[in-house]
Amino acid sequence: MENFVFHNPTKLIFGKGTIPKVGEEIKGAGIKKVLLLYGGGSIKKNGVYDQVVDSLRGNGIEWVEVSGVKPNPVLSKVREAIEVARREKVEAVLGVGGGSVIDSAKVVAAGVLYEGDIWDAFVGKYNIDKALPVFAVLTISATGTEMNGNAVITNEETLEKYGVSSKALYPKVSIVDPSVQATLPREQTVYGAVDAIAHILEYYFDGSSPEISNEIAEVTIKTIMKMTERLLADPNDYEARANFAWCTTIALNGTMAVGRRGGDWSCHRIEHSLSALYDIPHGAGLAIVFPAWMRYVYDERPEQFERFARKVFDLEGSGEELILNGIEAFKGWLRKVGAPVTLKDVGIPEQDIEKIVDNVMLLVEENLKPRKATFGKLKALGRDDVREILKIAAK
Ligand code: NZQ
Ligand code: ZN
Numbered sequence: 421m422e423n424f425v426f427h428n429p430t431k432l433i434f435g436k437g438t439i440p441k442v443g444e445e446i447k448g449a450g451i452k453k454v455l456l457l458y459g460g461g462s463i464k465k466n467g468v469y470d471q472v473v474d475s476l477r478g479n480g481i482e483w484v485e486v487s488g489v490k491p492n493p494v495l496s497k498v499r500e501a502i503e504v505a506r507r508e509k510v511e512a513v514l515g516v517g518g519g520s521v522i523d524s525a526k527v528v529a530a531g532v533l534y535e536g537d538i539w540d541a542f543v544g545k546y547n548i549d550k551a552l553p554v555f556a557v558l559t560i561s562a563t564g565t566e567m568n569g570n571a572v573i574t575n576e577e578t579l580e581k582y583g584v585s586s587k588a589l590y591p592k593v594s595i596v597d598p599s600v601q602a603t604l605p606r607e608q609t610v611y612g613a614v615d616a617i618a619h620i621l622e623y624y625f626d627g628s629s630p631e632i633s634n635e636i637a638e639v640t641i642k643t644i645m646k647m648t649e650r651l652l653a654d655p656n657d658y659e660a661r662a663n664f665a666w667c668t669t670i671a672l673n674g675t676m677a678v679g680r681r682g683g684d685w686s687c688h689r690i691e692h693s694l695s696a697l698y699d700i701p702h703g704a705g706l707a708i709v710f711p712a713w714m715r716y717v718y719d720e721r722p723e724q725f726e727r728f729a730r731k732v733f734d735l736e737g738s739g740e741e742l743i744l745n746g747i748e749a750f751k752g753w754l755r756k757v758g759a760p761v762t763l764k765d766v767g768i769p770e771q772d773i774e775k776i777v778d779n780v781m782l783l784v785e786e787n788l789k790p791r792k793a794t795f796g797k798l799k800a801l802g803r804d805d806v807r808e809i810l811k812i813a814a815k
Contacts, residue, residue, distance in 0.1 A: 421630040421679035428674050430567045431593045434666070436658065438597045439471040439557055443479030445593045446512065446555055453482040454555070455510040457501055457525045459489045459517040466603040468559055472516055484508045492695050492702070493520040494576045495539055502531040502538065505552070512553040512592075519563030519702075522556045523571035526589040529554045539575060541584045548586035556594040560604055561665040562612030562703065564619060564672025566594035574696050581696035582783060596669065598661035606652060609664075610757045611703025613648040616668035617641050618706040622683040623676040625714075626797040629724055630679035637676055638731040640667050648757055686796035687713050690806060693779040700766050707759035708766065711751040712813035717799045718743050763814045773810045780806050 433441055446454060456472070463469040476483050486501040505513065505528055513532075515525030529551040531538035540546040558566045565571070569589040574581040601609075624637045644667045650660035670676065677683065690713070691705035718725040722743060729735040729746025737745065751761050760766045768776075781803050784795050794800035801809075 421633075422628060422681060424678055424680075426674055426678065428567060428590070429587075429592075430590045430673075432567055432669065433593065433595045434598075435662070436597060436599045438595050439468060439600070440475045440478075442472055442514070442555065442557055442593075442595055443475035443477070443481055445595075446476070446481050446514070447479040449512070449553060449592060451481070451511045451553065453484075453508070453510050454512045454514045455501065455505045455508070455525075455528065456483045456485045457489060457513060457515045457517075457521055457528065458485070458487050459491075459521050461487070462603065463516055463559060466559075466600055468516060468557065468600050472514075472557055483514070484510065489517065489521045489524045491518075491520050492574050492581070492699055493524045493572075494574050496576060498524050498527050498531060498538065498573060501528045505532045510552070512555060514555040514557070515591075516557040516559065518558070518560035519565045519572075522554075522558065522565045522591070523563075523573065525556065526551065526554050526565075526569075526571040526591075527573055527584070530584075530586070530588065542573060542575070542580075542582040548584055548588050551586070551588040553592045554589065556591040558594060558596045558665075559600055560608060560612055561596070561598070561601060561661075561668040562608075562615045564616070564669055566591060566596060567669050567673035570672075572692065579696050579779065580783065581692040583692070596665055598665040599658055601661050601665070602656045604655070606655070607701075607704075607758060609648065609651050609655070610759050611701045611707075612668060613644050613664070613757070614703040614707045614754065614759055616644055616671040618687060618703075618710055619671040620676050621710065622685050622688060623680050624728070625717075625721070625724060626681045626684040627721060628680040629721075629727075633676065633679050634727065634731075636670075638728075640670065640676075641732050643667050644671075645753060652757060681797055684797040686798075686801055689783065689795055690776075690780050690809065693776055693783070694768070697772075697776065697779055698766065698768060704760050704766060707754045707761055708763060708813050709809070711747050711754070711761065712809050714747045714750070715744075715812050716805070716809045718747070720799045763810070770811075770814045773807060773814065776810055777803055777806050
Protein backbone atom coordinates (compact mmCIF):
# COMPACT_ATOMS: atom_id res chain seq x y z
CA MET A 421 0.00 0.00 0.00
CA GLU A 422 1.33 3.42 -0.99
CA ASN A 423 1.43 6.28 1.54
CA PHE A 424 -1.53 8.59 1.28
CA VAL A 425 -3.21 11.75 2.55
CA PHE A 426 -6.97 11.75 2.67
CA HIS A 427 -8.41 15.24 2.92
CA ASN A 428 -11.82 15.99 1.50
CA PRO A 429 -13.12 19.36 2.68
CA THR A 430 -16.60 19.21 1.07
CA LYS A 431 -19.60 19.00 3.36
CA LEU A 432 -22.00 16.59 1.65
CA ILE A 433 -25.69 16.70 2.53
CA PHE A 434 -27.35 13.59 1.15
CA GLY A 435 -30.91 12.36 0.90
CA LYS A 436 -34.52 12.91 0.02
CA GLY A 437 -35.82 16.43 0.67
CA THR A 438 -32.42 18.01 1.35
CA ILE A 439 -32.40 20.70 -1.36
CA PRO A 440 -34.23 23.31 0.78
CA LYS A 441 -31.16 23.36 3.05
CA VAL A 442 -29.13 25.18 0.43
CA GLY A 443 -30.09 28.73 1.48
CA GLU A 444 -29.33 28.07 5.12
CA GLU A 445 -25.90 26.68 4.23
CA ILE A 446 -25.03 29.71 2.10
CA LYS A 447 -26.28 32.10 4.77
CA GLY A 448 -24.32 30.21 7.40
CA ALA A 449 -21.16 30.90 5.39
CA GLY A 450 -21.88 34.64 5.67
CA ILE A 451 -22.71 34.97 1.97
CA LYS A 452 -25.40 37.40 0.82
CA LYS A 453 -25.29 37.20 -2.98
CA VAL A 454 -24.60 34.30 -5.34
CA LEU A 455 -24.38 33.52 -9.01
CA LEU A 456 -26.87 30.76 -9.75
CA LEU A 457 -25.63 28.68 -12.67
CA TYR A 458 -27.64 25.95 -14.39
CA GLY A 459 -28.07 24.05 -17.63
CA GLY A 460 -30.66 23.65 -20.35
CA GLY A 461 -33.74 23.73 -18.17
CA SER A 462 -34.28 20.25 -16.69
CA ILE A 463 -34.29 21.87 -13.23
CA LYS A 464 -37.25 24.03 -14.20
CA LYS A 465 -39.24 20.98 -15.27
CA ASN A 466 -38.60 18.77 -12.26
CA GLY A 467 -39.06 21.36 -9.52
CA VAL A 468 -35.41 21.63 -8.45
CA TYR A 469 -35.18 25.28 -9.54
CA ASP A 470 -38.20 26.22 -7.42
CA GLN A 471 -36.82 24.40 -4.39
CA VAL A 472 -33.51 26.25 -4.75
CA VAL A 473 -34.85 29.77 -5.25
CA ASP A 474 -37.45 29.36 -2.50
CA SER A 475 -34.64 28.43 -0.15
CA LEU A 476 -32.47 31.35 -1.26
CA ARG A 477 -35.38 33.75 -0.85
CA GLY A 478 -36.30 32.30 2.52
CA ASN A 479 -32.80 32.94 3.76
CA GLY A 480 -32.45 36.42 2.36
CA ILE A 481 -29.84 35.45 -0.25
CA GLU A 482 -29.79 37.59 -3.42
CA TRP A 483 -28.95 35.87 -6.70
CA VAL A 484 -28.25 36.49 -10.36
CA GLU A 485 -28.66 33.74 -12.92
CA VAL A 486 -26.74 32.39 -15.86
CA SER A 487 -28.34 29.43 -17.62
CA GLY A 488 -27.66 27.39 -20.73
CA VAL A 489 -24.58 25.46 -19.64
CA LYS A 490 -24.47 22.60 -22.13
CA PRO A 491 -23.27 19.02 -21.67
CA ASN A 492 -19.53 19.00 -22.45
CA PRO A 493 -19.51 22.56 -21.12
CA VAL A 494 -17.76 25.24 -23.14
CA LEU A 495 -15.33 28.01 -22.33
CA SER A 496 -17.45 30.80 -23.86
CA LYS A 497 -20.25 30.16 -21.35
CA VAL A 498 -17.72 30.17 -18.52
CA ARG A 499 -16.34 33.51 -19.71
CA GLU A 500 -19.84 34.95 -19.96
CA ALA A 501 -20.63 33.85 -16.40
CA ILE A 502 -17.34 35.27 -15.08
CA GLU A 503 -18.31 38.67 -16.48
CA VAL A 504 -21.73 38.54 -14.88
CA ALA A 505 -20.24 37.42 -11.55
CA ARG A 506 -17.76 40.31 -11.60
CA ARG A 507 -20.29 42.91 -12.65
CA GLU A 508 -22.81 41.79 -10.05
CA LYS A 509 -20.19 41.39 -7.33
CA VAL A 510 -21.38 37.97 -6.23
CA GLU A 511 -19.67 36.36 -3.26
CA ALA A 512 -20.11 32.71 -4.26
CA VAL A 513 -21.16 30.49 -7.15
CA LEU A 514 -24.02 28.02 -6.83
CA GLY A 515 -24.15 25.33 -9.51
CA VAL A 516 -27.43 23.42 -9.85
CA GLY A 517 -27.17 20.50 -12.25
CA GLY A 518 -24.74 17.81 -13.30
CA GLY A 519 -21.02 17.64 -13.90
CA SER A 520 -21.23 20.14 -16.73
CA VAL A 521 -22.87 22.81 -14.58
CA ILE A 522 -20.88 22.19 -11.42
CA ASP A 523 -17.56 22.04 -13.30
CA SER A 524 -18.47 25.34 -14.95
CA ALA A 525 -19.39 26.80 -11.54
CA LYS A 526 -15.94 25.85 -10.22
CA VAL A 527 -14.13 27.43 -13.13
CA VAL A 528 -16.22 30.59 -12.91
CA ALA A 529 -15.43 30.77 -9.18
CA ALA A 530 -11.72 30.60 -9.99
CA GLY A 531 -11.96 32.86 -13.02
CA VAL A 532 -13.51 35.72 -11.09
CA LEU A 533 -10.38 35.96 -8.92
CA TYR A 534 -7.85 35.53 -11.73
CA GLU A 535 -6.74 38.56 -13.71
CA GLY A 536 -5.88 36.69 -16.89
CA ASP A 537 -7.98 34.36 -19.05
CA ILE A 538 -8.98 31.33 -17.00
CA TRP A 539 -8.13 29.02 -19.94
CA ASP A 540 -4.54 29.58 -18.77
CA ALA A 541 -5.29 27.13 -15.96
CA PHE A 542 -6.11 24.39 -18.46
CA VAL A 543 -2.90 24.73 -20.44
CA GLY A 544 -0.43 24.80 -17.59
CA LYS A 545 0.02 28.59 -17.38
CA TYR A 546 -1.77 29.10 -14.08
CA ASN A 547 -2.22 26.86 -11.02
CA ILE A 548 -5.57 27.67 -9.50
CA ASP A 549 -4.89 28.67 -5.90
CA LYS A 550 -7.98 30.70 -5.12
CA ALA A 551 -11.66 30.74 -6.00
CA LEU A 552 -14.93 32.09 -4.69
CA PRO A 553 -16.76 29.54 -2.52
CA VAL A 554 -18.62 26.98 -4.62
CA PHE A 555 -21.96 25.47 -3.58
CA ALA A 556 -23.57 22.64 -5.53
CA VAL A 557 -26.95 20.99 -5.89
CA LEU A 558 -26.36 17.80 -7.86
CA THR A 559 -29.08 16.53 -10.21
CA ILE A 560 -27.26 13.66 -11.93
CA SER A 561 -24.89 11.24 -10.26
CA ALA A 562 -21.95 10.45 -12.50
CA THR A 563 -18.78 12.49 -12.27
CA GLY A 564 -18.13 12.85 -8.54
CA THR A 565 -17.68 16.60 -9.08
CA GLU A 566 -19.89 17.25 -6.06
CA MET A 567 -17.05 16.10 -3.82
CA ASN A 568 -13.82 16.71 -5.69
CA GLY A 569 -11.62 19.56 -6.87
CA ASN A 570 -11.77 18.75 -10.60
CA ALA A 571 -13.37 20.57 -13.50
CA VAL A 572 -13.35 19.75 -17.22
CA ILE A 573 -14.08 22.37 -19.89
CA THR A 574 -14.02 22.38 -23.70
CA ASN A 575 -12.46 25.25 -25.60
CA GLU A 576 -14.85 25.11 -28.52
CA GLU A 577 -12.64 27.27 -30.74
CA THR A 578 -9.67 24.91 -30.58
CA LEU A 579 -11.61 21.70 -29.82
CA GLU A 580 -9.52 21.03 -26.75
CA LYS A 581 -11.18 19.44 -23.73
CA TYR A 582 -8.97 19.62 -20.65
CA GLY A 583 -9.29 19.30 -16.92
CA VAL A 584 -8.01 21.22 -13.93
CA SER A 585 -7.66 20.06 -10.38
CA SER A 586 -7.22 22.24 -7.33
CA LYS A 587 -7.87 22.24 -3.61
CA ALA A 588 -9.57 25.61 -4.14
CA LEU A 589 -12.27 24.01 -6.31
CA TYR A 590 -13.83 21.57 -3.85
CA PRO A 591 -17.42 22.66 -3.24
CA LYS A 592 -17.88 24.08 0.23
CA VAL A 593 -21.24 22.33 0.49
CA SER A 594 -22.88 19.90 -1.92
CA ILE A 595 -26.44 18.67 -1.74
CA VAL A 596 -27.40 15.34 -3.29
CA ASP A 597 -31.08 14.49 -3.33
CA PRO A 598 -31.23 11.25 -5.35
CA SER A 599 -35.02 11.49 -5.72
CA VAL A 600 -34.71 14.35 -8.25
CA GLN A 601 -32.84 12.00 -10.58
CA ALA A 602 -36.01 10.06 -11.33
CA THR A 603 -36.54 12.42 -14.29
CA LEU A 604 -33.23 11.51 -15.95
CA PRO A 605 -33.43 10.02 -19.43
CA ARG A 606 -32.44 6.33 -19.34
CA GLU A 607 -29.21 6.86 -21.25
CA GLN A 608 -28.02 9.52 -18.80
CA THR A 609 -28.34 7.03 -15.95
CA VAL A 610 -26.32 4.55 -18.01
CA TYR A 611 -23.62 7.12 -18.87
CA GLY A 612 -23.40 8.05 -15.20
CA ALA A 613 -22.87 4.41 -14.31
CA VAL A 614 -20.17 3.99 -16.95
CA ASP A 615 -18.37 7.14 -15.83
CA ALA A 616 -18.31 6.09 -12.19
CA ILE A 617 -17.15 2.55 -13.05
CA ALA A 618 -14.44 4.08 -15.24
CA HIS A 619 -13.25 6.28 -12.34
CA ILE A 620 -12.95 3.22 -10.14
CA LEU A 621 -11.12 1.27 -12.85
CA GLU A 622 -8.67 4.11 -13.55
CA TYR A 623 -7.46 3.61 -9.98
CA TYR A 624 -7.88 -0.18 -9.96
CA PHE A 625 -5.60 -0.59 -12.96
CA ASP A 626 -2.85 1.89 -12.08
CA GLY A 627 -0.34 -0.80 -11.20
CA SER A 628 -1.12 -0.88 -7.47
CA SER A 629 -3.06 -3.59 -5.67
CA PRO A 630 -3.87 -2.78 -2.03
CA GLU A 631 -6.32 -5.38 -0.77
CA ILE A 632 -8.76 -3.04 0.95
CA SER A 633 -8.93 -0.70 -2.02
CA ASN A 634 -9.36 -3.63 -4.41
CA GLU A 635 -12.24 -4.98 -2.36
CA ILE A 636 -13.96 -1.58 -2.07
CA ALA A 637 -13.53 -1.04 -5.81
CA GLU A 638 -15.01 -4.41 -6.74
CA VAL A 639 -18.00 -4.14 -4.45
CA THR A 640 -18.70 -0.59 -5.61
CA ILE A 641 -18.61 -1.59 -9.28
CA LYS A 642 -20.93 -4.52 -8.60
CA THR A 643 -23.32 -2.28 -6.69
CA ILE A 644 -23.37 0.28 -9.51
CA MET A 645 -24.15 -2.48 -12.02
CA LYS A 646 -26.93 -3.91 -9.87
CA MET A 647 -28.46 -0.48 -9.16
CA THR A 648 -28.29 0.51 -12.83
CA GLU A 649 -30.30 -2.54 -13.80
CA ARG A 650 -32.87 -1.76 -11.12
CA LEU A 651 -33.13 1.85 -12.32
CA LEU A 652 -33.59 0.82 -15.92
CA ALA A 653 -36.49 -1.36 -14.77
CA ASP A 654 -37.92 1.36 -12.49
CA PRO A 655 -36.52 4.92 -12.62
CA ASN A 656 -38.46 5.77 -9.44
CA ASP A 657 -36.74 3.12 -7.30
CA TYR A 658 -35.43 5.46 -4.61
CA GLU A 659 -33.25 2.92 -2.81
CA ALA A 660 -31.51 2.10 -6.07
CA ARG A 661 -31.08 5.81 -6.90
CA ALA A 662 -29.62 6.53 -3.48
CA ASN A 663 -27.20 3.60 -3.51
CA PHE A 664 -26.18 4.45 -7.06
CA ALA A 665 -25.61 8.09 -6.10
CA TRP A 666 -23.36 7.31 -3.17
CA CYS A 667 -21.32 4.86 -5.28
CA THR A 668 -20.68 7.55 -7.89
CA THR A 669 -19.59 10.04 -5.23
CA ILE A 670 -17.06 7.70 -3.65
CA ALA A 671 -15.81 6.68 -7.09
CA LEU A 672 -14.04 10.04 -7.37
CA ASN A 673 -13.87 11.70 -3.96
CA GLY A 674 -10.54 10.21 -2.91
CA THR A 675 -11.87 6.93 -1.50
CA MET A 676 -10.73 4.85 -4.47
CA ALA A 677 -7.33 6.54 -4.53
CA VAL A 678 -6.33 5.26 -1.11
CA GLY A 679 -3.00 3.43 -1.14
CA ARG A 680 -2.78 3.60 -4.93
CA ARG A 681 -0.50 5.32 -7.45
CA GLY A 682 -2.77 8.19 -8.45
CA GLY A 683 -4.80 6.40 -11.08
CA ASP A 684 -3.95 5.68 -14.69
CA TRP A 685 -6.32 8.14 -16.46
CA SER A 686 -5.37 7.11 -20.03
CA CYS A 687 -8.94 6.24 -20.93
CA HIS A 688 -10.12 9.62 -19.68
CA ARG A 689 -7.50 11.40 -21.71
CA ILE A 690 -8.48 9.55 -24.88
CA GLU A 691 -12.20 9.96 -24.16
CA HIS A 692 -11.93 13.71 -23.66
CA SER A 693 -10.76 13.96 -27.26
CA LEU A 694 -13.80 11.99 -28.43
CA SER A 695 -16.21 14.27 -26.58
CA ALA A 696 -14.27 17.37 -27.70
CA LEU A 697 -14.35 16.38 -31.37
CA TYR A 698 -17.77 14.73 -31.62
CA ASP A 699 -19.67 16.15 -28.63
CA ILE A 700 -20.69 12.66 -27.47
CA PRO A 701 -21.49 12.14 -23.77
CA HIS A 702 -18.44 11.42 -21.62
CA GLY A 703 -19.88 8.10 -20.37
CA ALA A 704 -20.55 6.95 -23.94
CA GLY A 705 -16.95 7.68 -24.92
CA LEU A 706 -15.62 5.79 -21.92
CA ALA A 707 -17.71 2.72 -22.73
CA ILE A 708 -15.99 2.66 -26.13
CA VAL A 709 -12.43 3.33 -24.96
CA PHE A 710 -12.17 1.36 -21.71
CA PRO A 711 -12.56 -2.23 -22.94
CA ALA A 712 -10.21 -1.48 -25.87
CA TRP A 713 -7.57 -0.05 -23.52
CA MET A 714 -7.92 -3.10 -21.27
CA ARG A 715 -7.25 -5.44 -24.19
CA TYR A 716 -4.20 -3.43 -25.17
CA VAL A 717 -2.53 -3.17 -21.73
CA TYR A 718 -3.51 -6.27 -19.72
CA ASP A 719 -0.05 -7.82 -20.16
CA GLU A 720 1.39 -5.12 -17.91
CA ARG A 721 -0.36 -6.52 -14.86
CA PRO A 722 -2.18 -9.74 -15.79
CA GLU A 723 -2.93 -10.74 -12.21
CA GLN A 724 -5.02 -7.60 -11.64
CA PHE A 725 -7.01 -8.26 -14.81
CA GLU A 726 -7.57 -11.88 -13.77
CA ARG A 727 -8.76 -10.64 -10.41
CA PHE A 728 -11.17 -8.23 -12.11
CA ALA A 729 -12.74 -11.10 -14.08
CA ARG A 730 -12.99 -13.29 -11.02
CA LYS A 731 -14.23 -10.77 -8.49
CA VAL A 732 -16.47 -8.50 -10.58
CA PHE A 733 -17.92 -11.03 -13.01
CA ASP A 734 -17.56 -14.21 -10.95
CA LEU A 735 -15.70 -15.92 -13.76
CA GLU A 736 -13.51 -18.97 -13.29
CA GLY A 737 -10.33 -20.14 -14.96
CA SER A 738 -6.95 -18.51 -15.25
CA GLY A 739 -4.48 -16.76 -17.49
CA GLU A 740 -5.18 -14.99 -20.71
CA GLU A 741 -8.45 -16.79 -21.30
CA LEU A 742 -9.86 -15.56 -18.00
CA ILE A 743 -8.64 -12.03 -18.68
CA LEU A 744 -10.21 -11.89 -22.12
CA ASN A 745 -13.44 -13.38 -20.78
CA GLY A 746 -13.49 -10.66 -18.12
CA ILE A 747 -13.07 -7.90 -20.68
CA GLU A 748 -15.78 -9.44 -22.85
CA ALA A 749 -18.10 -9.72 -19.84
CA PHE A 750 -17.57 -6.03 -19.11
CA LYS A 751 -18.27 -5.14 -22.71
CA GLY A 752 -21.31 -7.41 -22.67
CA TRP A 753 -22.71 -5.63 -19.63
CA LEU A 754 -22.14 -2.22 -21.22
CA ARG A 755 -23.97 -3.40 -24.33
CA LYS A 756 -26.77 -4.87 -22.25
CA VAL A 757 -27.53 -1.56 -20.52
CA GLY A 758 -27.48 0.27 -23.83
CA ALA A 759 -24.05 1.91 -23.92
CA PRO A 760 -22.17 2.12 -27.23
CA VAL A 761 -19.03 -0.05 -27.25
CA THR A 762 -17.42 0.82 -30.58
CA LEU A 763 -16.58 4.03 -32.45
CA LYS A 764 -18.92 2.74 -35.12
CA ASP A 765 -21.81 2.63 -32.62
CA VAL A 766 -21.62 6.44 -32.31
CA GLY A 767 -20.98 7.02 -36.01
CA ILE A 768 -17.25 7.78 -35.84
CA PRO A 769 -15.58 6.32 -38.95
CA GLU A 770 -12.29 4.44 -38.75
CA GLN A 771 -10.74 7.01 -41.13
CA ASP A 772 -11.01 9.57 -38.31
CA ILE A 773 -8.58 7.71 -36.06
CA GLU A 774 -5.57 9.81 -37.04
CA LYS A 775 -7.47 13.00 -36.28
CA ILE A 776 -8.37 11.66 -32.85
CA VAL A 777 -4.76 10.60 -32.18
CA ASP A 778 -3.64 14.14 -33.04
CA ASN A 779 -6.15 15.63 -30.63
CA VAL A 780 -5.10 13.28 -27.82
CA MET A 781 -1.41 13.96 -28.36
CA LEU A 782 -1.85 17.71 -28.69
CA LEU A 783 -2.80 17.69 -25.07
CA VAL A 784 0.12 15.52 -24.13
CA GLU A 785 2.84 16.96 -26.34
CA GLU A 786 2.11 20.67 -26.13
CA ASN A 787 0.01 21.57 -23.18
CA LEU A 788 0.99 19.53 -20.20
CA LYS A 789 3.70 20.40 -17.74
CA PRO A 790 6.16 18.81 -17.56
CA ARG A 791 6.19 18.21 -21.28
CA LYS A 792 6.18 14.54 -21.99
CA ALA A 793 5.36 12.54 -25.03
CA THR A 794 3.56 9.74 -23.22
CA PHE A 795 0.84 9.45 -20.62
CA GLY A 796 -0.67 6.73 -18.42
CA LYS A 797 0.54 4.94 -15.29
CA LEU A 798 0.06 1.25 -15.96
CA LYS A 799 1.58 1.54 -19.42
CA ALA A 800 3.04 4.74 -20.82
CA LEU A 801 1.17 5.44 -24.05
CA GLY A 802 2.52 7.31 -27.04
CA ARG A 803 1.04 8.10 -30.43
CA ASP A 804 1.33 4.57 -31.78
CA ASP A 805 -0.31 3.07 -28.72
CA VAL A 806 -3.26 5.46 -28.90
CA ARG A 807 -3.74 4.56 -32.57
CA GLU A 808 -3.76 0.82 -31.76
CA ILE A 809 -6.28 1.29 -28.92
CA LEU A 810 -8.57 3.27 -31.21
CA LYS A 811 -8.29 0.56 -33.84
CA ILE A 812 -9.45 -2.01 -31.29
CA ALA A 813 -12.29 0.36 -30.36
CA ALA A 814 -13.32 0.92 -33.96
CA LYS A 815 -15.57 -2.09 -34.48
O1 NZQ B 1 -28.85 20.82 -19.04
P1 NZQ B 1 -30.02 20.19 -18.39
O2 NZQ B 1 -31.32 20.62 -18.95
O3 NZQ B 1 -29.99 20.31 -16.89
O4 NZQ B 1 -29.97 18.61 -18.75
C1 NZQ B 1 -28.93 17.74 -18.33
C2 NZQ B 1 -28.01 17.33 -19.48
O5 NZQ B 1 -28.68 17.34 -20.69
C3 NZQ B 1 -29.54 16.41 -17.94
N1 NZQ B 1 -29.98 16.34 -16.54
C4 NZQ B 1 -29.23 16.54 -15.43
N2 NZQ B 1 -29.96 16.30 -14.33
C5 NZQ B 1 -31.19 15.92 -14.75
C6 NZQ B 1 -31.22 15.97 -16.16
N3 NZQ B 1 -32.31 15.65 -16.88
C7 NZQ B 1 -33.43 15.30 -16.21
N4 NZQ B 1 -33.46 15.20 -14.85
C8 NZQ B 1 -32.38 15.51 -14.09
N5 NZQ B 1 -32.42 15.37 -12.74
O6 NZQ B 1 -28.48 15.47 -18.11
C9 NZQ B 1 -27.66 15.88 -19.19
C10 NZQ B 1 -26.22 15.63 -18.87
O7 NZQ B 1 -25.74 16.50 -17.87
P2 NZQ B 1 -24.17 16.67 -17.60
O8 NZQ B 1 -24.03 17.64 -16.50
O9 NZQ B 1 -23.47 16.94 -18.86
O10 NZQ B 1 -23.76 15.20 -17.13
P3 NZQ B 1 -22.59 14.68 -16.23
O11 NZQ B 1 -22.87 14.89 -14.80
O12 NZQ B 1 -22.34 13.31 -16.69
O13 NZQ B 1 -21.32 15.63 -16.58
C11 NZQ B 1 -20.49 15.35 -17.66
C12 NZQ B 1 -19.34 16.34 -17.73
O14 NZQ B 1 -18.47 16.23 -16.60
C13 NZQ B 1 -17.13 15.96 -17.03
C14 NZQ B 1 -17.35 15.26 -18.35
O15 NZQ B 1 -16.21 15.25 -19.17
C15 NZQ B 1 -18.48 16.07 -18.95
O16 NZQ B 1 -17.99 17.26 -19.50
N6 NZQ B 1 -16.37 15.24 -16.00
C16 NZQ B 1 -16.14 15.85 -14.83
C17 NZQ B 1 -15.39 15.26 -13.83
C18 NZQ B 1 -15.13 15.91 -12.53
N7 NZQ B 1 -15.47 17.17 -12.36
O17 NZQ B 1 -14.59 15.30 -11.63
C19 NZQ B 1 -14.77 13.94 -14.00
C20 NZQ B 1 -15.33 13.17 -15.14
O18 NZQ B 1 -14.37 12.21 -15.51
C21 NZQ B 1 -15.74 13.97 -16.32
O19 NZQ B 1 -14.66 14.22 -17.20
ZN1 ZN C 1 -15.12 10.45 -16.00
